[in-house]
Amino acid sequence: MTLTSDATTKTEPGQEGHALTAAFIARHRRGPAITADLTLDAGQTLILFGPSGGGKTTILRALAGLHAPDTGRITCAGHTWYDSATRTNVPVQKRGVGYLFQDYALFPHLTVAANITYGMRRARRDHRTRKLAKLVDLLNLHGLAGRKAGQVSGGQAQRVALARALATDPRLLLLDEPLSALDTPTRAAIRSDLRALLREVGIPAVIVTHERAETYALGDRLALIVDGATTQTGPVADVMDHPANLPAARALGFDNLLPATATAPDTYQLAGGQQLHLPTTRAGKTVTIAIRAEHLALQPHESGDATPADGHTLAGTVTDATPEGRLTRTRVRMPDGTTLTVLTPARDHTPPQPGQAVTVTIDPACAVVLPA
Numbered sequence: 001m002t003l004t005s006d007a008t009t010k011t012e013p014g015q016e017g018h019a020l021t022a023a024f025i026a027r028h029r030r031g032p033a034i035t036a037d038l039t040l041d042a043g044q045t046l047i048l049f050g051p052s053g054g055g056k057t058t059i060l061r062a063l064a065g066l067h068a069p070d071t072g073r074i075t076c077a078g079h080t081w082y083d084s085a086t087r088t089n090v091p092v093q094k095r096g097v098g099y100l101f102q103d104y105a106l107f108p109h110l111t112v113a114a115n116i117t118y119g120m121r122r123a124r125r126d127h128r129t130r131k132l133a134k135l136v137d138l139l140n141l142h143g144l145a146g147r148k149a150g151q152v153s154g155g156q157a158q159r160v161a162l163a164r165a166l167a168t169d170p171r172l173l174l175l176d177e178p179l180s181a182l183d184t185p186t187r188a189a190i191r192s193d194l195r196a197l198l199r200e201v202g203i204p205a206v207i208v209t210h211e212r213a214e215t216y217a218l219g220d221r222l223a224l225i226v227d228g229a230t231t232q233t234g235p236v237a238d239v240m241d242h243p244a245n246l247p248a249a250r251a252l253g254f255d256n257l258l259p260a261t262a263t264a265p266d267t268y269q270l271a272g273g274q275q276l277h278l279p280t281t282r283a284g285k286t287v288t289i290a291i292r293a294e295h296l297a298l299q300p301h302e303s304g305d306a307t308p309a310d311g312h313t314l315a316g317t318v319t320d321a322t323p324e325g326r327l328t329r330t331r332v333r334m335p336d337g338t339t340l341t342v343l344t345p346a347r348d349h350t351p352p353q354p355g356q357a358v359t360v361t362i363d364p365a366c367a368v369v370l371p372a
């Protein structure tokens with residue numbers, strides 16, 4: 001459908017409560033349909049999380065007005081930005097969004113100051129000067145304003161891009177993997193700065209990320225985007241800890257997905273016959289038990305000793321152990337051939353050795369039982 005542009009925005013009764021509502025289907029030529037169903041309240045941050053190719057950037061571009069959905073509706077602070085029913089499609093420059101592109105998209109030959117004030121070219125000079133000074137302060141860019149943007153560090157470029165996104169007092173901030181171009185230590189430092197900044201400016205923000213740490217640090221709400229669909233939304237911890245189904249558990253990074261059969265209320269039998277007792281509601285007869293690697297504990301197991309029949313402990317053999325800084329990622333093969341992945345603090349034990357007999361204890365409160 002071709003939509004006519006409508007440069008005027010209208011107040012929509014009933015939408016004032018939300019900073020943003022978006023329910024649309026967007027399609028790329030020869031590409032998959034991408035369905036968004038999002039709401040965001042004033043001052044909140046919504047994370048779009050999910051595997052590569054799921055549609056996160058497409059959703060962000062549709063919110064910005066850079067990609068017209070096929071059908072649906074987008075409202076921001078009571079204004080309709082897009083409505084296929086009324087052929088409304090407010091152009092990008094009238095939406096008042098601050099967009100931070102994944103690669104920052106700075107103009108390398110322009111100065112930092114010119115980059116930051118690029119969207120304010122038509123504003124009065126004294127307003128531009130005041131705004132620039134405020135943003136330089138806010139984002140700690142002192143001494144860099146006259147430098148060419150192509151000659152600043154990755155962390156500085158990220159802050160310049162954020163300053164540019166904030167310069168026009170946007171109604172909505174859209175940040176596409178804002179920290180992905182940074183090395184790990186810089187990323188950790190800037191993550192904290194960005195969190196503080198978002199709280200300070202109070203502008204609702206939609207942020208694309210693949211990183212769990214970033215999701216917890218920056219997000220109030222999370223929308224899980226898998227295979228072109230918004231599959232789950234809610235407060236960050238709720239969605240992170242409670243995947244609704246197997247694809248969601250995979251997308252949220254649950255390392256262990258164990259096929260099992262429900263044999264009694266709260267009792268599950270794994271393929272190899274081991275019993276697990278989990279205080280969760282049964283999701284059907286055939287289930288998958290999802291558990292993160294960090295919610296398993298590892299103990300050496302003397303051969304001949306019986307495995308505790310507590311319903312939380314499984315016996316197996318270490319296949320490999322990989323150091324990850326202060327953590328060790330150990331893979332344990334159970335008698336039925338299933339492999340468990342366990343992430344433990346390295347200081348808790350001497351490194352497990354391949355071939356070593358171990359027991360793995362599940363934290364039952366952290367296991368999620370899903371329909372198979």
Ligand SMILES: Nc1ncnc2c1ncn2[C@@H]1O[C@H](COP(=O)(O)OP(=O)(O)OP(=O)(O)O)[C@@H](O)[C@H]1O
Nearest residue numbers: 028029030031032051052053054055056057058059
């Ligand atoms: N310009 C385009 N033309 C055709 N198909 C596209 C275009 N851009 C993206 N797609 C397709 O749309 C789907 C969603 O892509 P999108 O970039 O939105 O995903 P994403 O979740 O942001 O991925 P990533 O995390 O890798 O950036 C993918 O299948 C992609 O190949």
